[in-house]
Amino acid sequence: MQMEQLQKDMIAAMKAKDKPRKDAISSVVSAVKKVAIDEGCRDDIKEELVDRVILKELKSVKEQIDTCPADRQDLKAEYQLRYDVINEYAPQLMSEDEVKAVLTEKFADVVATKNKGQIMKAVMAELKGKADGKVINQVVSQLCQ
Incomplete structure (x- = not known):
């Protein structure tokens, strides 16, 4: 995902007076800018960095949904909307079959x-941000049996 696209979508949400959507996108933009500053690349924000931050934000909102008290349906609905908006921008992660194909071909x-430890060490750098860690772990476990 390009940082410019996120900013354009945030402006479009502002113009449409869609406050929940604008807030969700704005939080992602802020998080991306913060990480870019921390990593010293504020002027040249790479797509990989944006995708990494989006996945992290998605995970944190998912945790909010999972830990939200059952009697707070208003909060749960707000978190769910935020999750849905951020999920629109999240990069598609590799499926279990795709991970297995990469492992059997490249590694x-x-x-x-x-x-297992050696395999995980070798493949995590290659697949980080492209596949879910749980899926990678599951495929590696299957291959080690």
């Missing part, structure tokens, strides 16, 4: 060792 030599 066949490491997978052959059946050393």
